[in-house]
Structure formats: C-alpha cells, structure tokens
Amino acid sequence: MKVNVKVYGTLRDKFPDYIDSTGIEIELPEGATVHDLLSNLKISESQGAVVTMDYRILKNDFSIPKNAEVQVLQTVHSG
Amino acid sequence: MKFIRVNMSNKTIKVDDVPEKYEGLGGRSLTSTIVNEEVPPKCDPLGPENKLIFAPGTLSGTTMINTSRISVGSKSPLTGGIKESNAGGTIGAAVAKLGIAAIVIEGKAPEGEFHLLQIDIDGNVALSPAEEYKGMRTYKTVEGLLEKYGKKNSVMCIGPAGEFLLKSSSIQASDVDGRPCRAAGRGGLGAVMGSKGLKALVVAQGGKEKAPVADPERFKKAVKEIIDAIKEDPFSGQVMPNLGTAALVAPVNSMGGFPTYNGRQGVLEGWEKISGEAIAEIIKKRGGNTTHMGCSQCIIHCSNEYVDEKGKYVTSSLEYETIWAIGGMSGVVDIDTIAQFDFMCDDIGLDTMNTGVAIAVAMDSGYREFGDKKAVIEMTEEIAQGTEFGRILGNGPASVGKHFNNPRVPVVKNQSIAAYDPRALQGNGVTYATTPMGADHTAANLVGAYIGQQLDPLSPEGQVEASRNLQYTMAVADATGMCMMAALSLLSPEASEAFRSAISAKTGKEIKPEDFPSAMGIQIIKTEKEFNRKAGLTNKDDRLPDMFTKEPLPPHNTVFKISDEELDLTFNF
Numbered sequence A: 001m002k003v004n005v006k007v008y009g010t011l012r013d014k015f016p017d018y019i020d021s022t023g024i025e026i027e028l029p030e031g032a033t034v035h036d037l038l039s040n041l042k043i044s045e046s047q048g049a050v051v052t053m054d055y056r057i058l059k060n061d062f063s064i065p066k067n068a069e070v071q072v073l074q075t076v077h078s079g
Numbered sequence B: 001m002k003f004i005r006v007n008m009s010n011k012t013i014k015v016d017d018v019p020e021k022y023e024g025l026g027g028r029s030l031t032s033t034i035v036n037e038e039v040p041p042k043c044d045p046l047g048p049e050n051k052l053i054f055a056p057g058t059l060s061g062t063t064m065i066n067t068s069r070i071s072v073g074s075k076s077p078l079t080g081g082i083k084e085s086n087a088g089g090t091i092g093a094a095v096a097k098l099g100i101a102a103i104v105i106e107g108k109a110p111e112g113e114f115h116l117l118q119i120d121i122d123g124n125v126a127l128s129p130a131e132e133y134k135g136m137r138t139y140k141t142v143e144g145l146l147e148k149y150g151k152k153n154s155v156m157c158i159g160p161a162g163e164f165l166l167k168s169s170s171i172q173a174s175d176v177d178g179r180p181c182r183a184a185g186r187g188g189l190g191a192v193m194g195s196k197g198l199k200a201l202v203v204a205q206g207g208k209e210k211a212p213v214a215d216p217e218r219f220k221k222a223v224k225e226i227i228d229a230i231k232e233d234p235f236s237g238q239v240m241p242n243l244g245t246a247a248l249v250a251p252v253n254s255m256g257g258f259p260t261y262n263g264r265q266g267v268l269e270g271w272e273k274i275s276g277e278a279i280a281e282i283i284k285k286r287g288g289n290t291t292h293m294g295c296s297q298c299i300i301h302c303s304n305e306y307v308d309e310k311g312k313y314v315t316s317s318l319e320y321e322t323i324w325a326i327g328g329m330s331g332v333v334d335i336d337t338i339a340q341f342d343f344m345c346d347d348i349g350l351d352t353m354n355t356g357v358a359i360a361v362a363m364d365s366g367y368r369e370f371g372d373k374k375a376v377i378e379m380t381e382e383i384a385q386g387t388e389f390g391r392i393l394g395n396g397p398a399s400v401g402k403h404f405n406n407p408r409v410p411v412v413k414n415q416s417i418a419a420y421d422p423r424a425l426q427g428n429g430v431t432y433a434t435t436p437m438g439a440d441h442t443a444a445n446l447v448g449a450y451i452g453q454q455l456d457p458l459s460p461e462g463q464v465e466a467s468r469n470l471q472y473t474m475a476v477a478d479a480t481g482m483c484m485m486a487a488l489s490l491l492s493p494e495a496s497e498a499f500r501s502a503i504s505a506k507t508g509k510e511i512k513p514e515d516f517p518s519a520m521g522i523q524i525i526k527t528e529k530e531f532n533r534k535a536g537l538t539n540k541d542d543r544l545p546d547m548f549t550k551e552p553l554p555p556h557n558t559v560f561k562i563s564d565e566e567l568d569l570t571f572n573f
C-alpha cells in the first residue's frame, strides 16, 4: 500500500531530494505499523521520532491505513 | 557574595554582604523571596514601595554550561501578583562573576527623570543621569552605551514602552554580539523599571570573583555529565541548534493545538510557510545564520540571525512564540512581517507574546482583518509613538478586549497564553491557570511529554500531576540560572541526578534525592502563592477564560476539561 510521508526536524537531512510540498511516497505491506514505517525510512526512535496522522500522535504498534498521509516529527520540549 | 540596594528616590547605593535570610538562594528563588519579604503586597506596582530585583542564578558565574540567565522579580503591573521573568544574553554571567547575588532597585525617581546604573570591573556601582537616552529605542540605547563604556559590558534596558509604563513592556538584555534581543519579556517589568526612573543597567563583563564552589571535583564531574546529556538528547543536540524553537511549528500544528485567529482554530492554513524548516531554508538562502550563540556559556545555540533579501540583519532570535503570536493568532503567514514585528518589539521594549495577542484580539474585534500584514506593523509602531490606541494595545490583550467589549481574550491574570492551545494540550492549560505568574508556558510546558507519548494531550487524566511536577522542576531551573532548553534535556533520571549533584556540590548542602526537585520547587511556589494571596488574588484567578471551556477548538472540537476543583488541587498548600 502507498503512504505519503512528510518529514520534519533534522530528520529531513536524511532525504537530500526531499520536496516539502509533496513529501515522500513509500510502499508498505498492508497492516504495516508505525514501527515498520520508521524502519522503512531508516529512522531510529533514538532520534526522538514520532508519527502523527489526523492530528494525533500514533503509537508504535498502530496499523497505518492505506493511502494514509502521515507526518514524521521529532520531540521538542519547548519554545 | 554582594547584595546591592539602589534607592532611586534619594540616589543612594548600599553594597553589603548577602543577608543571612537570603543566603544560598539565587535567580527565581531569590527574587521571589525578596518580593514576598519586602514588597507590600497591596502596593501600587508602579509606585515607590514596589521593588525591582535582578538576580543571576545559583549556578551563574560557574563553569556550568547554559547558566547565564538573570531573573528579574517584582510585583507585576500586568498580573497584580508576583513576577519572575528571566532573560538570557550575557548579563547573568557578568553580574555573577562580579560576585553579586542581587541588585535591588527601590524607591522612585521624580517623574520624567531617567538614570543609568553602572557596575564597573572593580565592582564600583554608580548612578548617573540618562537624559540623552530618554525616549530612545533599545538598539540605539545599547549601541550608545557600549560605545561609551566599551564593548565588554552587558546591558539591560527599557525602550519607549517601559518609559510609557505599559503593561506589555519588557526589559531587553544584550546578547553575545551586544544586541538587545534577549528579553525578560513577561509581566510588564519594563514598566516597573520605567516607574523607578531606571533606563539601563550596564555591567562589566569578565569579573574575576570566582563563584564559590564547595566541592569542585564533584561539580566538575556533574558539569561533564550534563554536557553529555545535552549533546545526546536529539532535542538539545540536534533540533535546537539546527532549527531553534521554531521547530515547534510543525509538531504543534500536527497536534491541532496551534491557537489560530485568536484561538478560533487549532491549525493554521499555510503553517508550512512559517515553520522552522522553512525559516532555516530562507535564512540559508539569504546568507544569515540558522544557528547562533545568544547567551554566554551556551553549548546548544538555539538562536538564529534572520536577514532580509539583501542579507541585511533583521532580527535575532526569531522564536516560536513570536512566530505564533503574529503568524497564528493574527493570521499573518508571512515570515518577513513576523521578523520585522520581532525586531520592533525588541526595539520598543515589548513582550512579543502579549503584544501579538493584543493585536489578534483587536483583529478578532473587527478593528482590522486577520492576516493584515500592514496593520501589524502600523499597530506596533503606534505603541512606540504613544498614541491613545497604542497605549491601549501596549497594555495587552485584556486592555484591548475591554476597549472593544470583546470577551474573547486568551489570558490568565491578564497575561496572554503562549503558543499551545489548552483545549488540545490540556496540561498546558493547567499550567496557564495555576502558575503564580499568569499564563506562562515556561512554568511547565508539557508539549514534550505529549510528543514523547508519556501523556495523552486530549485527556484530562494525569494533567494536573504532570503540570505540578514540571512546575517544580522549572522553578528549580529558574533558581539556578540555567536556560530552559538545557533544563528540559535533564529530565531523565540520570541527567536529573547530575543536576542535583551539581547544585549540591556548588552550595555544599546535600540535597536529598527524594527532595529533588519537588521540595525545592514547592518552597519557591509556596512563597509566590503566599505573596499572591496577600496581594488579593484567589482561586478564582486560577481559571482559564470561557473561550477555552465553552468554545470547542477544531480540528479536535474539544474544550478544556479540567474542573475548577482539580485545578485547585494542583497546589493545595
């Protein structure tokens, strides 16, 4: 299944050709979880990465629906 | 350590040792204790009985990294309660390195008279007339003062807003490059400084009075552990140095909690154009600096230098809360306008949050359209000109709401909320309501706990406890002079232990692990609440306005759900 991913924070540096308006389109097996998505993108959780969809932060074992649009963000404590 | 009292009524200066009752205190713990002990709680905040206290933290002036913050304490003309607002830059370290624990400004000069307070490298303290700086904006003031006294000085000063005694006025502090772009922004302390007749404080850098450290070996070890913890944390080690606090635009919008159009929705359309990522790209393209050391002894460098299309300096540092106040609350999705507003606020001596939200309330009242770039600049300039409407605006969102009969005013104790909507980040609402300071994110910002999935931002469960615990931690950090970006990277058990060890090693008084940070934090907040009670504030002042409890916030369509009874349990002492 296809999933559209927008990446924020310093995680973007991993994707030199990243285009903000389109993000990255990736192919995942059906039922893939947040954990699978981060592995596919080679982003480790130690980089403070979390995934959001529909304005909610997703748990690592959450199964991503097909054609989902998700955001990969980094933990930030304050501004 | 020295304790300086300056009486502005009769121009006398007294330099003594720190009184016994204040020994061992620093930063917020010292300013709040002095205010509670010495300021008559019902006094006029702009009258001679109020005091204005400058105090570096207990760790300022040592080799501990990121500890150049100075706390400024007083009774606030904005909230009517106690206030501690701290600023970065270089002055915290400079004051501490001269062996000074606090500078207490008392009394009041005759109306219209302004003075400078200068402390030279030998610790001599002098007051002199500041006629030539009267009415001057802060960039020109600091430029003139550094030219006169030399670049190796740190300055804190007020601009026209402080001289006009406006309730959103700030006290600006010079950064490592000698620009007045760091601020003790909140609570209208610029007006207290203005009421005293003090235009600026000029302090020599490079003092040799080594801050005494009781156990140097243990302290050194703790410093190293803290450096390692800060470097390893992706927040302080990667995100802050690259994107600064603007990195929050993406996560807070992605959580639906970015107060937009004066809190009518939780996501700003087009936020990507004013995100930390977008700003970093613009700065790089134009030849500015995406990372910059704003304060002495900083190893994080969360600051930036924003430049215009020709590469000319516009402002430093363009921060998340300012981006939100104009971008989100006033709907101006234009980073150049936001940067210009930021510079103007620093230059006029204004809190960017209280001012941006005041503009948003005026827009919400139909005075101008949301998103009107020109109006933002014109309205801000009106404050500097001291026009009638400029003064209404410069007194903050509550003053603007009253003027337009608009009850949609996002404040607690008259101080504006910050860039986290309490309907989508419930615990931040607990903090806004219950901190003795008025709505303030720095008192305990739970955004990191939400992103890190330790707590559900939309559920009322666990919010009171989380806010309470973090308020204790932040009160302790504010007492040490450590900047929030560093302190928030020390929340893990190991890093927190290093922080406890550092404070114990500095003072020579062992803090028991079970007392850290709660017992220390409780002491500070208890003192502050006691002052507020004596000043006439009650539990009814610890409430969010109706707009947060009655109007659901899209996209989650939730309201703030913590009951009054639960709020009152936050600090039931």
Ligand code: SF4
Pocket (backbone or CB within 6 Å): B066, B088, B089, B292, B293, B294, B295, B296, B298, B299, B300, B301, B302, B303, B483, B484, B485, B486
């Ligand atoms: S991290 Fe930012 S606020 Fe903290 S000391 Fe460094 S420049 Fe100043």
